[in-house]
Amino acid sequence: MPELPEVETTRRGLAPHLVGRRVDKLIVRQPRLRWPIAPELIALLPGQRVDDIERRAKYLLVHTQAGSALLHLGMSGSLRVLPETTPVGSHDHIDWRLDSGQVLRYTDPRRFGSQLWQNAGEIHPLLAGLGPEPLGDDFDGDYLWHLSRERKTAVKLLLMDQKIVVGVGNIYAAEALFAAGIHPSRAAGQVSRARYAVLAVAVKQILAYAIGRGGTTLRDFISPDGQPGYFEQELFVYGRSGQPCRKCATPVKVITLGQRSTFFCPRCQH
Ligand SMILES: [Zn+2]
Structure with missing residues (x-):
């Protein structure tokens, strides 16, 4: 997709x-x-x-x-x-x-x-109620931290909620949480302000990097110039269940969260 x-x-x-x-x-x-x-x-x-x-x-x-x-x-x-x-x-x-x-x-x-x-001058119902753009200035660690207080929902689901922030798909949520060392099923309300700051920066960096490379290589996707990106080989955890973590060599685990496969390193992420 x-x-x-x-x-x-x-x-x-x-x-x-x-x-x-x-x-x-x-x-x-x-x-x-x-x-x-x-x-x-x-x-x-x-x-x-x-x-x-x-x-x-x-x-x-x-x-x-x-x-x-x-x-x-x-x-x-x-x-x-x-x-x-x-x-x-x-x-x-x-x-x-x-x-x-x-x-x-x-x-x-x-x-x-x-x-x-x-x-002209209207907002389509599909666009109404969407959260901020992840690459915009409105999205940062403090924004996530404020929104997540008292929330028991898994931090990965918070990150993928379009009302919170748009466009952080399953791949990018997995990779950003790995980069920030945060376990995907940790309660959103229990992640510290400092760790959210790291997470927000990771989301921006990973998306910006993928845009620079033309996006992930996906089965059906062809970019406007016909060249697929080549980000897939650089993924740390997404789609790598059972393979060694690229940082610590512990096998990457997969669980289901919100009906989506969720990949993480049990040693690097807590
Ligand atoms: Zn690891």
Whole structure:
């Protein structure tokens, strides 16, 4: 599943090809994604010029004067800018034809992604109530510490709660908790202020590093330039159950927390 770094990598890859361009036409081959493609998008987007492309959590917002297209890659979606003449594959569901002679092509074998619409001056219900961006200044150790007092929920679940902070997926939560030496099932209210400071910095560093590398290598994900990232070989605990911890050689353990596999080193994390 594309995580925050892949979505940010996509945004950065698309921006030079989209911003300032006019969308001349939409070619919808398959309107049934996770939700049907928004009728407002079909009605309002053609003829609009792209002012900016922004990321919020794992959504991309393509801003125009008429409003914003709200795009999500779902489980297996990708967005690429291609020459208009590029042959169409069976999973290429939507093209935005641009005035540059290129198309923004949405490909999604599993069709869990979405193309929705946000009216100008409004916030889409899917974006309302989201916590701060992990790479923003609003997210730091003190923020986590204040929010977590008296809370018995596992610290990993707190970190993955979109109302607390957005976009810290399972991989990045596991790696950040390892970097901070915090056991993933420790009660959030029992983690000290100092350790939250370390954890927040680790979250930012790991996400920024993954963005720099183009995100993790994931089965279905292709970055806008077609090159997958190569972060997977550098993971410390995620997906490494039974393999030696890269710091202390103790076998990495896996437990289930909130119905998600949770990898940690029983010696390095407490
Ligand atoms: Zn270890």
